[in-house]
Amino acid sequence: MWPCLRLGRLPLWPLLSLTFLPLGQGCPAACRCLDYHTIDCRDQGLPRVPSPFPLDVRKLLIADNSIQEIPADFFIFYHDLVYLDFRNNSIAGLEEGTFSSSSHLVYLDLSHNNLTGLATGAFKSAEKLIKLSLGHNRLAQVAEGAFESLEQLQVLELNDNHLQTLSVAALAALPNLRTLRLEGNPWLCDCDFAGLFSWLEENASKLQKGLNEIQCTVPVEDITVFLSDLTEASFRDCKFTLSLTDLIIIIFSGVAVSIAAIVSSFVLALIVNCFQRCAPSKDDDEDDDDED
Ligand SMILES: *[C@@H]1O[C@H](CO)[C@@H](O)[C@H](O)[C@H]1NC(C)=O
């Protein structure tokens, strides 16, 4: 008899289905397996990623569902994935390490989801990624190291989010970036924005319509302007605001100068005193005479 009779009571089906399914078979019920490596599960009202999938899936279309998370071990099973379309779902966050086995992923669409922030290394190990779409989320915070290890990335879409600020370092980590979308965010052009502004000014060719597709709000005046209406001179006043380091240097040099002043006046006083005591003067003689 087959050993599975003896194993019958153990919950081995998920494991068996993953391990022994012939490659390219086992199409999930809600999905259509178009060819050997392409699975289409779009617009099926799915609340989560159906499982199991053929392990050798390379292109997964799962847009227009209401999936709330990408399972943290997703790429451990489906590490051959090259193309992942997760557009228009309800993903609110990315588990740390989700992309740690995504070394073949070239195209990732997470637009029209519910993401609010990107942590450092959010896409770590997705070293082959060329296009990353994050438009139409609710992103308000993008860590400086959010895009680290995306050395091949050419297209980054962060349009239509809730970003007021973005670290230049996050963008500078992308040596092959060609197309950047930042429009549709409530950018705040305060002094923190000065660095991003000069980066964008020098790299305006990466924006589809240049600086006049991005708007920002000037804090004090509370007016909204196009970046193309601003110049370096608009941030001129920022040069005079002091950073913490500046303050420390100023305080430190102030203290140093004071100490030097005290020490030198002390030395001066000693010298004067010494001169008065050591040099025999006529006055002393006269005084002595008087006393006698
Ligand atoms: C998102 O998907 C739903 C179906 O789940 C669809 O009705 C809606 O039009 C889609 N929205 C966008 C922006 O594609």
Ligand SMILES: *[C@@H]1O[C@H](CO)[C@@H](O)[C@H](O)[C@H]1NC(C)=O
């Ligand atoms: C996104 O999150 C907000 C707040 O948590 C929630 O009200 C909304 O329904 C979510 N939208 C989607 C499409 O999941």
Ligand SMILES: *[C@@H]1O[C@H](CO)[C@@H](O)[C@H](O)[C@H]1NC(C)=O
């Ligand atoms: C413009 O982009 C290039 C390449 O990404 C980068 O080396 C350069 O520093 C950027 N310009 C500024 C002002 O940062």
